[in-house]
Amino acid sequence: MPTSVGSKQGDDPGTVRFTNVQDLFNVIDHTTRDSLTVINVSFDRLTEIDRIREEERRKFRFRYFDTKSRILIITITTTLHERLHKSLNYQMITKIHGMGLAKSWIDVGSPTLSAQGYAGRRGKEGDSSGGPKPERASKGAWPTLVIEAGVSQTLAQLQIGIRRWFSMSNHEVKIILLTKFDGTTILLEKWEEEIPVRPRATTMRHSLQHQEPVLRQTITIT
Template sequence: MASPRIRLHGSQLQQRFAMASIISRPPTAVSPSAASSPSAASTSASASTMPTSVGSKQGEDPGTVRFTNMQDLFNVMDRTTRDSLTVTNVSLDNFTKIECTREKKGRKFRFRDYGSDSRILIITIPTGLHEQLHKLLYDGYTRQVHHRSWINIGSTTLPSQQGHSGRGSKEGDSTGGPRPERAAKGAWPTLVIEAGVSQTLAQLRIIDMRRWFSMSNHEVKIVLLAKFDGTTILLEKWEEEIPVRPGATTTRHSLQHQEPVLRQTITITRDTTTDPISYHVTSGALVLSFRLLFLRDPGPREGDLAFGVQELEEYAEDVWAQV
C-alpha cells in the first residue's frame, strides 16, 4: 500500500537551503515522531560535520571540507570511506578547474550538486555499495521497456535550467528519459534515482529530490531515493503536483509552483536469524507511472513499471553483499 502523501513546500525548503546551512550547524536531536515531518527533514539536513580545512589532519574522515587546493581535495577523496563529500568555498572558477582535472585524470567521482551562489559542491564517490543501491533499481526498470523507446542519460552534467536562481549543475546516479523526447543533448531525464549511505535522508530530500525538480524547471517527473543505514534500505518515490485551490485553473504560472509529494515509501529489513538470511519488504511493489516516465498515455501492451516484492528482496540481498 502506498504511503500517505507528504508535501514539501518550497518556502520551507528555500529558507534552509542556502546550502551552507546544511553544513554549518551542530546536530539537533529530533524525536522519532517528528523525524518524518518536512520541518524535521530540513532541521536534520542542517546537522552535518563542521567544515574542515582540506587535508588539515591525517587520518580524519570528514563529511565536509573547505576547498583550499586541488591536490588536497583529491587526497581527501582518496582517503575517505564515505560515498559523499561536501566541499565549501568552491568558486565557479574553482569548480571549472576541478571538472577539468577530473577529466584529465580520469577520476570517476560525480558532481552530485553544485551551486555558484552557495559555493558548495557535493561530490559522490561511487563505492560498490552506493552503486548497487541505485543501479540495480534502474536496471530492473529499464529491462521492462523497449530499448529504442528509452535513453540512458546516466551521470551527464546538466546545468540549471534558464530562470532558476543562481548558476549550478547536477550529475545523477541513474537517470533516463523517453526517446525521442529526451534524447537531445542537454535534455533532462524524467526519472532520477539517487542513492545515499553517508548522507542523511533529509539531505537526500533537499539536495537531491528538491533540487532535481527545481533545477530542471520541473522537467524531471519522478525522483527515487534509496537510503541505506546498515540495518534498513528505505526507498522513497517522489513526484510533483500543483497545489489545489478552489476555483483555480491550471496555468503556465501555476506549473512553476508545483510541490514535491511523497507517493510511496518502502522499507526493506534483513533478518539474520533465518537460514538462509531473509529480507522483509513493506508496502508491496515499487510502481512507476508510465505517463510520467514517457510523457504520454500507454499504448497496447504498455503500462506502469513495477519492481515486485521478490525483486526487491533479491535487490536487498545484492546490496547487503557489498557491506
C-alpha cells in the first residue's frame, strides 16, 4: 500500500499519496530513487506543484500525468539517471552531425507535451528527445525520437510508458529508446510501431490507429 507523503512508514517507498507540495518536495529531496509515483493529484494540484517547481528552480520532471487516474509519475534527475539518457542522446547527435545533417535535426531536450485532444488533462516530459527540422521545431510539436532512462524503476515499469508515447502523440513519435541500469548491466531497447496484419483491413487511417509497439532491438552492456 502507498504511504502518505512525509510519513515514517516504509523504507524509501516508490509510491506516495499527495498531501501538500512541501511534503512532496521533502520526499523528493530525501529519496534515493530516480522515479516516484504520486497518487491523489488533481489538475489544480499539478499546476501548483509545477508553479512552485519553477519558482524554486527544481530539476525533477513530470514523466506522466493523467487527471482521470490522478496519478503523477515524477522523474528525479539523479546524476546516474541523467548520464544514462544524455550519453545515449549525445551519441545519436554525434552520428547525425557526422552524416552532415546537423542543420536538419533539433535536440528537443525534455519538453512538456500534452496529448492531442487532451490539452490540460494529460502530459509527458521525456528525458531526451529530438526530431527533424523544420517539422519538429515548432512549440508543442512532438519529437520523432524519445529516450527514457531508469535506475530504480524496473524494465517493466519503463515499458509502460512506450504505448503512452505513441498514442498520446497520435503516432508522431516514431522511435523510443529505453536505457535501464540495474547495478552491473545497462540494457538498451529500441521500440517502434507496426500495423498488425489483419484480414479485410479497412482504411489506412483505421490501420494507423491500431498500430502496436514492437521491440526491434535489444543490447546488453555488462
